[in-house]
Structures are given as structure tokens and as C-alpha cells.
Amino acid sequence: MAEKAVLGFLQTNDQISDSHQFAASVGVGHTELENVIKSLKGFEIVDAQEITREKYMVNGSPEALFFSAIPPEGISRNTLKEKLGIETFDIGSKAAAKNKWIAFDKDLVKRKVESVEDEVKNLLTRINNGEVVSDQVINDLKRRKLIVKQTWKGYSLKRGPKYVSKRKKAATDLTREHIVSGDWKNQEFKEYNVNAEAPAIQVGYLHSLLEVREEIQNIFLQMGFEEMPTNNFVESSFWNFDALFQPQQHPARDSHDTFFLETADRTKDLPEDYLEKVKRVHEFGGYGSKGYGYDWKRDEAEKNLLRTHTTAVSTRMLYALAQQETFTPKRYYSIDRVFRNEAVDRTHLAEFHQIEGVICDRGLTLGDLIGVLEDFFSRLGMSKLRFKPAYNPYTEPSMEIFSYHDGLQKWVEVGNSGMFRPEMLLPMGLPEDVNVIAWGLSLERPTMILYGISNIRDLFGPKVDFNLIKNNPICRLGI
Numbered sequence: 001m002a003e004k005a006v007l008g009f010l011q012t013n014d015q016i017s018d019s020h021q022f023a024a025s026v027g028v029g030h031t032e033l034e035n036v037i038k039s040l041k042g043f044e045i046v047d048a049q050e051i052t053r054e055k056y057m058v059n060g061s062p063e064a065l066f067f068s069a070i071p072p073e074g075i076s077r078n079t080l081k082e083k084l085g086i087e088t089f090d091i092g093s094k095a096a097a098k099n100k101w102i103a104f105d106k107d108l109v110k111r112k113v114e115s116v117e118d119e120v121k122n123l124l125t126r127i128n129n130g131e132v133v134s135d136q137v138i139n140d141l142k143r144r145k146l147i148v149k150q151t152w153k154g155y156s157l158k159r160g161p162k163y164v165s166k167r168k169k170a171a172t173d174l175t176r177e178h179i180v181s182g183d184w185k186n187q188e189f190k191e192y193n194v195n196a197e198a199p200a201i202q203v204g205y206l207h208s209l210l211e212v213r214e215e216i217q218n219i220f221l222q223m224g225f226e227e228m229p230t231n232n233f234v235e236s237s238f239w240n241f242d243a244l245f246q247p248q249q250h251p252a253r254d255s256h257d258t259f260f261l262e263t264a265d266r267t268k269d270l271p272e273d274y275l276e277k278v279k280r281v282h283e284f285g286g287y288g289s290k291g292y293g294y295d296w297k298r299d300e301a302e303k304n305l306l307r308t309h310t311t312a313v314s315t316r317m318l319y320a321l322a323q324q325e326t327f328t329p330k331r332y333y334s335i336d337r338v339f340r341n342e343a344v345d346r347t348h349l350a351e352f353h354q355i356e357g358v359i360c361d362r363g364l365t366l367g368d369l370i371g372v373l374e375d376f377f378s379r380l381g382m383s384k385l386r387f388k389p390a391y392n393p394y395t396e397p398s399m400e401i402f403s404y405h406d407g408l409q410k411w412v413e414v415g416n417s418g419m420f421r422p423e424m425l426l427p428m429g430l431p432e433d434v435n436v437i438a439w440g441l442s443l444e445r446p447t448m449i450l451y452g453i454s455n456i457r458d459l460f461g462p463k464v465d466f467n468l469i470k471n472n473p474i475c476r477l478g479i
């Protein structure tokens, strides 16, 4: 409707000088007309110049408003007060009485003259028509709230280079129907706007833990390690503890520390002759060891649990390696989830990811362990390391690993390591001169430090903010 009016008008007239006037004359809102103008301008059908003017809204003087609100037969004061509002009524009545335009007859207000000349309104109309008056006059009118300044935005229009009296609707796409009917020959097509912004693509993002995991995985691969299969969260106590020479009374095997399973509470499948050897080494020792000297129970070893460390997987791998005809040296790694029945706080959950490295070869020493740890951790960006003697039931010697953190300006514990005990390796059947060096650390700790996350619940679990995952920068370790 507005488009038809504009194009029709421009067919016989050179220009539309004022879009506001035009909108009023054809009876459409200016916003609607403006949209049409923008679209026509985009297709160069019209030339549109923006024009801005300053304009005063004319209210008229209170006395004139007062006068014109009085019908010839008169009106009651109260009705008039309601009609005009108290302010205009008060100011208007005084001025109109002074001008001798009106008279009060008891409760009635009546006109005393036929018509009045509203000087103020005349002045304002003249100002709006471009007459120049002094600032003082304007300010005075503003102060009396008789005028309000408005910025007026509109357009003047002329025919554009591609003017048509009636616009054909341009098609967005060439369709099968256009081709079949042949009307593509006369059809106008919208041009491609290659500068238009495309909608944001919704894609998946790697969780920060997975980003760091991939980086660490790459480090292991660069160092010649193979990945161990860690796809079983449920493990038997045998592989999680017994095979690691961890005695059955050890406090870690308490339900306060470990999650045991209620359903499928026992494993059925344990290698019998190996189990016998494990029992013997716990009870009586052997291979130069005195053992623990207690009554080892199969029932305890059969209890299923959520693995408390990925060292259970390393143990299975070493056992499998020992079953091979000829020994081959191996470097294994794994990064996966482990579970511990721990008090949950800002830095601990009941589950976390463990990173584990294992090297199995003849004649390995503690020096090899220290060397490989220095190599591994320097690739993570931690080149200042210190080692502290520690204890694990399955390693001797054992060392806690500390790294100097430049940001925190202190030594922080970054992992645990050691050489697997003969009581663990020899019952498996590994050759006597084969040693195994290994270390473990959590994936969460370095991730939190790298991404500056102080509460583990912001990193893992139901409270994680998806935007954090979406916006986190990719991880590059050691750079």
C-alpha cells in the first residue's frame, strides 16, 4: 500500500519532498513508509535523502486552550478542570480572565467573546515555518512549557536509476518451477549478498579436560608410549590391590576409601595359578621377601569395586606381557577415570582422571625414572622438578614429584612415582632382570592450573557452565 503510493506518486511527480507529510497525506504510519523507502532505496528504485530538522511541538497557550474548551452554552468548572488538567486550568483561567475572554457565572464558565487570537500559537507556527526569532523568545516559551523541541527525521525521495512504477518481486532462489515453466527468463533474482553475516554455526566443543588429555596423549605418543585399554571402571580387588602386593588389611581397602559394588559384588574370573602365587607372596613372601605373614582370603580379592587407580590396568598389562613367550620391552600409558570415596571439596571429587605412564625393560634404575620424569614433565612446561621419598605398597623406592610453579611461587605436588616391587612383578612371571618404572598424576590438577579454575565443580559435573567450555581457548602445553 505504502509502496504503491510512493511509486505511483513518483510516476507523475518529480519528488516527494517530505516523507512525513506524504505519510500523513496517504494515511500510513511513518515507520511503515520508512521501511518501504529503505527497501526501495536498496534496489535503487528510489533515491532517498535523509533530512533532519528541528521542530517545536506546538501546544498552544493555556489561556487559548482554556477558551477553546468552553462550548457556547458554557461548562461547569469541575468538568473543565477534568478536561484540561489542573495546571492548564489554573494558569489558563487566570490569563483568560485577565484578557476578558471569559466570565464566571456561579459554577459555570462562559465565553465573553466570539473568538480569540492565540498569539503564542501564531508565534510558534511562524517559528516552525522557518521564521527566525531570538533565543530569548524561544527560551521563554520553553520555560513556560509551551513548546517542546523535537528532532524530526524524514526523507525526500526521487526516482532512482532503476525506477519502475510497479516492482516485481525478486526471487531468492532459482527453483525447478522457474525452469519448467520458463518464467526464469523474465524473473528478477535477488543478488547474493556475500557480505551478509552468516548465522553462527552450532558445533560441539571439547571439554577442557579432554583438550588437556589430548595434549598429554600427544606427549606420550611422541615419547613412544602405547595406550592401555582402560574401558572398565569396575575392577576386582584382586587386580586393583592384591596383584599390587597391597595387603588385604590396608586402610585404602576399607569402604571409607573405596566404592565396592553391591550387585555383581564378586568377580568370577581370576587366573588360578597366578592367584596362588599372589596368595603365597602375601602370606610367606619369596623372591627375597618375607611377605606380610597373614591369612590371605580369596573372598576379599573377589570383591568388585570401582577402580581406585589406573595402576590396576597397568598390572593387567604387565601380567599379559609376562605371559608372552619372549619378553619385549614396553612403554605404556593411560588417561582415564578412577573413583575414591573421598570428602568432596573445592579441589576433590569422588572421581577424577588419572594419567599413568609405565616403562618395562631390563635393567631399569631409579636414574631412568628420574630422567623420564624430567623429560615428560618438561614437555608439560614443568622443568624444575624435585623428588621426595614416599611410600606405596607396590613400589620401592617411591617418590612424590614436586614442580616449582612460577605463578604460585611455590613447589606444588604434581605426581607420584616409583619402581614396581619384585613381590609384584616376579609372581607374574616377568624375567628377574626386568624392572618397571611408573608414575601417576591427576588430569584435573594441571587443567585447573592451566585454565585458572579454582573450584573443581566448575570443571566437572552438573554445575559446569557450557559457555566456559565453548569459550575456553585451546590448550597448548609447554609453550
Ligand code: PHE
Binding pocket: 308, 309, 310, 311, 356, 392, 395, 416, 417, 418, 438, 439, 440, 441
Ligand atoms: N597409583 C598411584 C596413585 O594412585 C600412582 C602411581 C602409579 C604411583 C604408578 C606409582 C607408580 O596415586
